[in-house]
Amino acid sequence: METGHKKFDPLQLLDEGVKKSILRGTLLITFFVAFLDGYDLVNIGFYLQTITKLFHGTALEEGLISSILIGGAAIGAVLFGYLGSKIGPRLMIIVDFVLYGIGAVISAFSINIPMLLAARFIIGLGFGGDFALSPALIADLVPKQRRGRYQALMFYGYPAGAFIAILLSYIISILGVPETVAWRYVLGLAVVPTILVVVLRHRLSQSPRWLLYTGRLKEFRAQTSKMSGVAESDMENITTSKRSKISDIFKNYGRQFTVVMMGMLALALGFPVLYVAIAVSRVGIVSFSAVIGFDLLEWAIALIGVTFVYFTVDSKSKFMGRKFNLALAIGIEALMNLLIGILLAPKYAILVVVLIGISLFGVYMIESQALTLQGEVFPSDIKSTAGGFTFGLNRLFYFTDSTLVSIAFAVNFFGKFLIIEAIIQFAALIVFVILAKETKFKSVEEITQTKEQIQAGDR
Numbered sequence: 001m002e003t004g005h006k007k008f009d010p011l012q013l014l015d016e017g018v019k020k021s022i023l024r025g026t027l028l029i030t031f032f033v034a035f036l037d038g039y040d041l042v043n044i045g046f047y048l049q050t051i052t053k054l055f056h057g058t059a060l061e062e063g064l065i066s067s068i069l070i071g072g073a074a075i076g077a078v079l080f081g082y083l084g085s086k087i088g089p090r091l092m093i094i095v096d097f098v099l100y101g102i103g104a105v106i107s108a109f110s111i112n113i114p115m116l117l118a119a120r121f122i123i124g125l126g127f128g129g130d131f132a133l134s135p136a137l138i139a140d141l142v143p144k145q146r147r148g149r150y151q152a153l154m155f156y157g158y159p160a161g162a163f164i165a166i167l168l169s170y171i172i173s174i175l176g177v178p179e180t181v182a183w184r185y186v187l188g189l190a191v192v193p194t195i196l197v198v199v200l201r202h203r204l205s206q207s208p209r210w211l212l213y214t215g216r217l218k219e220f221r222a223q224t225s226k227m228s229g230v231a232e233s234d235m236e237n238i239t240t241s242k243r244s245k246i247s248d249i250f251k252n253y254g255r256q257f258t259v260v261m262m263g264m265l266a267l268a269l270g271f272p273v274l275y276v277a278i279a280v281s282r283v284g285i286v287s288f289s290a291v292i293g294f295d296l297l298e299w300a301i302a303l304i305g306v307t308f309v310y311f312t313v314d315s316k317s318k319f320m321g322r323k324f325n326l327a328l329a330i331g332i333e334a335l336m337n338l339l340i341g342i343l344l345a346p347k348y349a350i351l352v353v354v355l356i357g358i359s360l361f362g363v364y365m366i367e368s369q370a371l372t373l374q375g376e377v378f379p380s381d382i383k384s385t386a387g388g389f390t391f392g393l394n395r396l397f398y399f400t401d402s403t404l405v406s407i408a409f410a411v412n413f414f415g416k417f418l419i420i421e422a423i424i425q426f427a428a429l430i431v432f433v434i435l436a437k438e439t440k441f442k443s444v445e446e447i448t449q450t451k452e453q454i455q456a457g458d459r
Helices: 010-016 020-054 059-087 089-108 113-141 147-154 157-174 179-188 191-199 208-213 217-228 254-268 273-282 288-312 322-343 346-376 383-410 414-435 444-448
Strands: 238-240 454-456
Touching: 010 208, 010 217, 020 059, 020 089, 020 113, 020 147, 020 157, 020 179, 020 191, 059 089, 059 113, 059 383, 089 113, 089 179, 089 191, 113 147, 113 208, 113 346, 113 383, 147 288, 147 346, 157 179, 157 288, 157 346, 208 217, 208 238, 254 322, 254 346, 254 383, 254 414, 288 322, 288 346, 322 346, 322 414, 346 383, 383 414
Parallel strands: none
Antiparallel strands: 238 454
16 A cells, blocks of 8 residues: 555664664663662671571571572562563563562561461562563664663663662661661561552553564554654554464474573572672681771672673674673683682681682672673563573572582581582583574574564555
8 A cells, every 4th residue: 555655664663763762761660670689699608697596597597598488489480571571571570579569678678487488488579570561672672783781771770770789788787786687677668669669550551562562563663662762653564473382492492492592501609699709708807897897898799790791792803792701701601710719718818708709709700791692692572581580590590509508608618619619610611612603793583583473555
């Protein structure tokens, strides 16, 4: 049908002409996902032993206090990832934040270990969902030339959350609040950013690609028009020829699933962020102020890692990109685990602190790049579900690892434990390098090879 003027391809508009105000709103919400995770990891690490002693807990219960959140995240990732594919990622992200807020309040008022474990499990459910949904939403919304950088910007939330946690803990200690009470304030204050996110929920956009691939064509055109500023009447009519099945994640996208999982496995075996404070104390740095100072240094180095990713992930260099960054990060993390495992002794205290910092550099490079790939390599209608499986397995590995780490500390096996993890990470690196393909500057349809499913024409 002749219209007398040019018709725009809606998917091309999404890859080139999305309003920055829309993207910033999405980035603001997803930033808080990483912020809360960084905030919690530092706080529970600071007060883990204090809480265990307060409630007369065992070494196993100490490990569960830190790791049950991760176990909850494994379940939350699969559950909310699936619901995100069915209902849409936008709504489920808001639900996840509400769960985190509820868990934070219960944590602050816990009177025993079972109550605290229940609270942290609820928080974990929210975390898992967020990390299945947020990368999928960013991958679908952000133009291909900036997609990697927006994922990296989200991960600035980790050190930001960590810095705030460290600052609050330091201020509370200066005010003379006993550690047996301070942890309640610090854990409970996590409800503040969750409330802020709920208030700002209107700034979070729905994924037009998810609407398209699930057959919601009218909503797809309206959302694309809102995001691009181009009238619906000026767009080509497009639809998809078929919908993906959950089985496609492992069948048609088995290679991509394996590639993402190598990053997720290496991440799960990364130096346990929860135990930075404890590890520092094990090499002879025992005063609370000194532990806070060194923990701050570690996170500053982690910030450098995120910044490195930001400037290289969408680089025009032939070599820089997702594959290079993730391979480099896995190698760094494996090497640091190996060296820390060998040198974990008071006489190497300063060196171990530096190595832990470099390890965090690698950890957040891995997480940023693995989640970037998680959001890119699966079709939009099963992207959240796929992310739920990959991140859920990551949390399952991490849950097991964190529980074993606590026991390894207790029986003085931690150094050897890190060496074993390093060997596994080097194996994951080899598999990743063989199977991975670069995805930068490609549209979602090019990466997932779903271009042939798109049909255009006037209807």
